[in-house]
Amino acid sequence: MTEPTIAIQDLSYRYRGTKENAIEGINLTLESGEFLVLMGPTEAGKSTLATCINGLIPHFHKGKLEGQVVVCGKNTRDHTVSQMAEDVGLVFQDFEAQLFSTSVELEIAFGPENFAVSREEIAQRIDENLAYVGLGDFRKRPPSTLSGGQKQKLAIASVLALQPKVLVMDEPTTDLDPISKMGIYEITGRLRKRSDLTLLVVEHETEEVLQADRIALLKDGRLIRVGPAREILRDVDLFENMGLMPLGIVRFFKDIGAPELPLTPDEAVTAWRRSGWQISCEHYDALVAKEREAEQAISAQEPLIRCRDLEFNYPGGVKALDGIDLDIYPGDIVAIVGQNGSGKTTLAKHFNGLLLPTGGSVSVNGKTTQEQGIFRLGQLVGYVFQNPDHQIFSETVFDEVSFGPRLRGLPEEEVRARVTETLKAVGLEGTEEEDPFSMTKSGRQRVAVAAVLAVQPDVLILDEPTTGLDYREQLSMMEMVRQLNENGSTIIFITHHMWVVAEYARKVFVIKDGRLFLEGTTREVFSHEQELLEASLRPPHFIQFTNLLGKTLLRPAELLACTEGGEG
Amino acid sequence: MDSELYLDYNTPYHRLDARTKILVFAAVFIGALLFQDPRWLLPTVLLVLAQLLVSRSTRNLHRIRFVLIVMSASSVILWNFFAGGETPLFWVFDVESMLYSVSRTFVILSIVTMGAILISTTRNEELIMGMIKMGLPYRVGFAISTSLRLVPTVASNLMTISQAQRSRGLDLDSGNILERLKKFLPLLVPVFISSIRNTNIFGMALESRGFGAREDRTFYLEMHMTSTDWIVLAFCLVYVGVSIWLNLAGYGRIEGLTRF
Numbered sequence: 001m002t003e004p005t006i007a008i009q010d011l012s013y014r015y016r017g018t019k020e021n022a023i024e025g026i027n028l029t030l031e032s033g034e035f036l037v038l039m040g041p042t043e044a045g046k047s048t049l050a051t052c053i054n055g056l057i058p059h060f061h062k063g064k065l066e067g068q069v070v071v072c073g074k075n076t077r078d079h080t081v082s083q084m085a086e087d088v089g090l091v092f093q094d095f096e097a098q099l100f101s102t103s104v105e106l107e108i109a110f111g112p113e114n115f116a117v118s119r120e121e122i123a124q125r126i127d128e129n130l131a132y133v134g135l136g137d138f139r140k141r142p143p144s145t146l147s148g149g150q151k152q153k154l155a156i157a158s159v160l161a162l163q164p165k166v167l168v169m170d171e172p173t174t175d176l177d178p179i180s181k182m183g184i185y186e187i188t189g190r191l192r193k194r195s196d197l198t199l200l201v202v203e204h205e206t207e208e209v210l211q212a213d214r215i216a217l218l219k220d221g222r223l224i225r226v227g228p229a230r231e232i233l234r235d236v237d238l239f240e241n242m243g244l245m246p247l248g249i250v251r252f253f254k255d256i257g258a259p260e261l262p263l264t265p266d267e268a269v270t271a272w273r274r275s276g277w278q279i280s281c282e283h284y285d286a287l288v289a290k291e292r293e294a295e296q297a298i299s300a301q302e303p304l305i306r307c308r309d310l311e312f313n314y315p316g317g318v319k320a321l322d323g324i325d326l327d328i329y330p331g332d333i334v335a336i337v338g339q340n341g342s343g344k345t346t347l348a349k350h351f352n353g354l355l356l357p358t359g360g361s362v363s364v365n366g367k368t369t370q371e372q373g374i375f376r377l378g379q380l381v382g383y384v385f386q387n388p389d390h391q392i393f394s395e396t397v398f399d400e401v402s403f404g405p406r407l408r409g410l411p412e413e414e415v416r417a418r419v420t421e422t423l424k425a426v427g428l429e430g431t432e433e434e435d436p437f438s439m440t441k442s443g444r445q446r447v448a449v450a451a452v453l454a455v456q457p458d459v460l461i462l463d464e465p466t467t468g469l470d471y472r473e474q475l476s477m478m479e480m481v482r483q484l485n486e487n488g489s490t491i492i493f494i495t496h497h498m499w500v501v502a503e504y505a506r507k508v509f510v511i512k513d514g515r516l517f518l519e520g521t522t523r524e525v526f527s528h529e530q531e532l533l534e535a536s537l538r539p540p541h542f543i544q545f546t547n548l549l550g551k552t553l554l555r556p557a558e559l560l561a562c563t564e565g566g567e568g
Numbered sequence: 569m570d571s572e573l574y575l576d577y578n579t580p581y582h583r584l585d586a587r588t589k590i591l592v593f594a595a596v597f598i599g600a601l602l603f604q605d606p607r608w609l610l611p612t613v614l615l616v617l618a619q620l621l622v623s624r625s626t627r628n629l630h631r632i633r634f635v636l637i638v639m640s641a642s643s644v645i646l647w648n649f650f651a652g653g654e655t656p657l658f659w660v661f662d663v664e665s666m667l668y669s670v671s672r673t674f675v676i677l678s679i680v681t682m683g684a685i686l687i688s689t690t691r692n693e694e695l696i697m698g699m700i701k702m703g704l705p706y707r708v709g710f711a712i713s714t715s716l717r718l719v720p721t722v723a724s725n726l727m728t729i730s731q732a733q734r735s736r737g738l739d740l741d742s743g744n745i746l747e748r749l750k751k752f753l754p755l756l757v758p759v760f761i762s763s764i765r766n767t768n769i770f771g772m773a774l775e776s777r778g779f780g781a782r783e784d785r786t787f788y789l790e791m792h793m794t795s796t797d798w799i800v801l802a803f804c805l806v807y808v809g810v811s812i813w814l815n816l817a818g819y820g821r822i823e824g825l826t827r828f
Contacts, residue, residue: 056772085778097766098773100717102574102691109788114778122788144572162778354731374734383735389765390725391732393757407737437761455737 003073004029005166005198006053010067013048013057022048023221026067032165033195035188037209037229038202040218041243041470042440046202049218050170053200054088055081072165086115089159093171095151099143099158104135107143107154111162122161129157133187148340149180156187167191169201173208175467177339177496179536181208204470206233206245207541210263217242234261243472245499248542252556256563265545272549276565279551283562291521294506303327304365304459304490305351305381311359312346312514320346322514323360330458333482333491335505335522337498339536343514344494345386348461351492352381364459379408382457386464388441388448397423397447398432404455422450426480442473446480453484460484462493466500478504499540502526502554510535527552572720573628575688580796581623582689586698588797589690592619593682595804599811600678606671608820609678615807616678625688629681636677643673654824664825671822692717693789706785714770722763729758 011026023045030036038046051057055076058065069076072087092098101107105126112122130136133153138146143154152172159167169188173181185208191197192211203209212229219242225232232238236246236254249268250261258275262268305328312321320343328334328351338344349355350362353374362369364380372380385391394400398419405415423429426446431439436447445465452460462481466474474497482504485491495501501508501522508525510518512535518525525532526539529547539547546553553559581589596616603609620626629636646669653664690698695716696709733755734740740751814820 051772054776056776060772060775080781081772081775082778082781085776085781088776090772090776092769092773094766094769097769100714100770100773102693106693106788111777113786113788114781116782116784116786119786119788119790122786126788142572142574142576158777349731352735354735375737375739378735378737383732385728385732385735387728387762389762390729390758391736393754404736452736 002032005032005034005072006030006200007070008049008052008067009070011049011052011069012064012066013052014064015048015061016063018063021221022063023052023218026223028216028223028226030166030198030200032198035192035199035201035211035213037212037215038200038218039204039206039209039215039244040224041204041472042442043220044218045221046218047170048221050090050168050200050202052076053166053168054090055079055084056090082114085111085162085164087164088166088168089162089164091152091155091159091167091169091172093174095148095155095175098155099151102142103139104130104141104143104146104154105139108158108161111158115162125161125163129161132160132190133157134183147180149176149183152176152180152184153187156184165196166198166200169199171202171204173203173205175340175496177536178498178538179533180340181205182538185211204244206239206247209233217244230263233263243470245471248499248540248556249545252542252559255556255560265541265548268541268545269548272545277563278565279546279549279553279559279562280564284551284553287558287562288523291523295521298329298332298506299327301329301331302366304330306363307347307350307360308363309360310347310350310357310362312343312350312355313358320514321350321357324511324514324516326509326516326519328459328490328492330490331485331488332507333485333505334493334507334509335501336492336494336509336511337496337501337535337537338511338517342511342535344511345463346514347511348383348463348492348494351459351461352383353377354383378404378457379455380457381459381461382452382455383461384449384452384463384465386467388444391448391451392436392444395435396432397428397434397436397450400436400447401450401454404451408455418454418456419450422453425453425484426450427476442469442477445469445477449480457489459490459492462491464495465493466495466497474500498538498543502540502543510537512536523552523554526554573687573716574691575625575627577624577689579623579689581619581685583794583796584689584800585791585793585797586690586694587701587791588793588800589686590695590698590702591801592804593686595808596682597679598808600675602811602815603820604668604671604822604825605820606667606674608814609671609674613674613678616681619685620681623685623689625685628684628688632684636680639680640673640677643676644669647672650828652826652828653822664822667822668825668827687716694791697787697789697791700787701791707780718763718767721766722759725762725766726755726759729755729762732758 006029008026008028012021012024014021026049038049040046052069053071059081099107101110108126108129109122112125130139133156135150135153143151146154173184189211192199209215209229214226215229215232216226217224233247234250236250239246247263250263253261258271260271262271307324307326310321310324313319324347336344336348346355350357353369353372356370364377369377392400401419401422402415405418423431426449428446428450436444465477469477478500481491505522508522509516510525517535518528518531526543527547529539532538542556543552543554546559596612600612648661648665648669651665651668653662655663657663657666692713696713699709700706730740738751
């Protein structure tokens with residue numbers, strides 16, 4: 001029997017300054033060539049476990065380590081991170097911070113240079129690895145000019161250039177659009193076929209892990225279950241209990257009581273045909289008619305935000321928006337989607353006057369944004385930035401949330417009342433005296449939303465409200481947003497999470513290369529799979545499955561209500 | 569948003585070897601400090617301006633124009649307190665001290681401009697390589713270049729953060745300088761926190777790719793001195809030589825200037 005590539009024994013670790021172990025009693029072995037996916041909710045210890053493998057724990061993060069990690073025969077205790085780097089490559093979630101060179105080729109050269117590889121050999125490795133990840137044409141480009149997906153591919157190539165035996169990726173696709181995600185997973189798919197490379201990937205998006213050999217589920221620092229991927233993915237109830245997103249397709253077939261549970265859209269279509277079920281046209285038409293009615297009622301109003309031939313050039317001449325016409329009506333809940341760098345955020349920043357058009361016009365409540373200025377518009381249109389850490393600066397939640405109302409000169413009692421009210425709305429009652437910096441990401445996100453809500457804007461723009469949150473946190477964040485919408489706020493959110501769009505948006509705007517590429521109700525937009533693909537987007541598997549059946553159904557419950565016939 | 573310091577043009581200045589550019593910087597530094605009289609400094613100033621135009625680095629100076637203006641204005645005034653002369657103008661200002669202040673301002677501006685030209689035309693790695701080839705240890709060179717690398721990161725963070733606060737109604741565009749500074753202060757908290765987070769990941773990424781794994785290290789980047797480099801260096805030598813000779817011969821001083 002050969003030695004396992006990674007052998008983790010009774011591993012526990014506690015970060016310095018914390019009271020509880022981040023991971024506890026982990027036992028896990030990976031054979032050479034294996035592909036394991038590590039899943040779990042936020043704070044489960046996934047990243048901690050991942051960084052144990054190349055020695056960042058215990059060498060970079062100081063703390064108390066028990067048990068041991070042996071990778072390729074090297075005990076991480078006795079080898080520095082740099083020494084481990086020859087055997088273990090690590091790719092991080094943040095694709096900005098892990099790149100530091102001024103050109104693509106130098107980025108790749110950095111690793112081999114540290115191990116005194118000869119110049120000819122480095123040149124060869126640059127060629128090979130750029131070709132491998134499909135960045136061959138970008139050799140001389142500065143990494144800062146690449147798209148998010150390309151940056152992440154570069155990060156992978158730069159790590160592969162060290163010819164490691166183990167590749168660990170910590171949520172490599174979290175910040176990427178669906179097609180960039182698929183690009184990364186296409187690379188992972190090829191890497192997995194290499195028998196000399198062991199892959200360990202931390203991921204929380206369920207559809208992406210279908211190709212793994214095994215899945216390990218982690219919760220509260222402990223391994224809950226380890227097993228073959230296809231077996232574990234079928235256990236949708238376990239996923240839901242753990243706060244992970246279950247596969248929609250499995251959910252549906254389980255709920256309808258099918259004997260076998262398909263995993264992919266193709267498998268699902270086969271299973272569907274075999275069972276003899278049909279979609280009831282009557283139910284489906286009623287569903288669509290109801291949506292059409294809602295659409296008519298909403299668009300009969302005066303638009304709240306109106307863009308006409310909107311153009312925007314960044315200083316230096318880059319055209320970010322090119323002739324956008326759109327209307328957003330009061331009380332609506334709309335999603336803006338598109339590839340990384342397509343202009344989504346640039347567009348949204350026009351709605352509150354943060355950016356002013358260089359051509360065409362944007363009106364809010366009938367007046368152009370130029371006329372109103374950001375200070376007055378800020379009262380009307382609240383904008384929650386993607387990263388709450390860019391926004392929060394106060395020592396207590398109370399100070400943070402009261403910042404806006406105070407700036408606007410409200411009396412102190414009114415300020416207090418508003419803070420209490422908004423904290424309640426975001427589900428953070430009684431946290432007034434807490435330090436926002438010590439809260440979890442989702443907590444900080446909520447504080448950021450509360451701080452914007454406290455000025456009582458009519459419109460709320462949320463830039464990537466669910467990024468970096470786990471499924472359960474995403475759900476509760478979006479339920480809160482839906483509640484705000486039901487109480488009368490107009491909601492505009494930007495997102496990469498297609499299931500969030502499917503579940504919560506009424507209307508969708510698809511932006512591609514600075515133009516409005518597609519618009520319609522969520523159902524209409526998701527029925528245009530081909531066009532979405534051109535805009536680097538892809539509906540969730542479940543919707544792809546129903547599209548294959550000829551109708552677009554957004555969630556398992558909808559299909560359940562429309563299914564007739566068969567033996568069920 | 570583009571906030572890189574390096575400006576990706578292909579000018580003759582960009583094509584110079586990093587070592588040459590570092591030496592040109594040093595030459596101007598020495599040359600500028602040898603003269604007190606602004607008239608004698610004019611050739612140096614013109615030389616710097618010519619380099620600025622050839623290298624097309626004006627954009628980076630434009631970015632720090634506010635700092636440059638404040639610095640120049642205070643320099644023209646403040647040096648008068650540290651120098652005196654024989655021909656009084658008013659209060660502490662004399663003709664000689666005024667001339668001296670103007671020349672000190674020229675010196676500061678020349679050196680800042682040369683620094684800006686150096687980092688606008690030289691890639692980070694080339695700068696490290698140049699410094700290493702001139703005898704600096706690799707880690708020291710890397711540390712210097714890392715601090716330069718931080719500038720665009722912090723600048724773009726500051727940009728996003730000020731946008732986030734302006735959306736919340738913080739008015740950063742009105743009021744006098746003191747009031748504006750006061751409003752900017754709270755922004756520094758998120759700027760520092762996100763910079764520290766970034767730096768943390770940067771450190772991890774460095775180590776994960778074997779930074780400092782061994783004592784020896786290879787360099788992929790190749791650097792060659794061309795004939796242009798040698799011509800520029802010869803010119804620098806002549807410039808510094810002539811400047812020193814003129815200085816020793818007593819030229820370029822301001823008669824009647826006393827410094828405190």
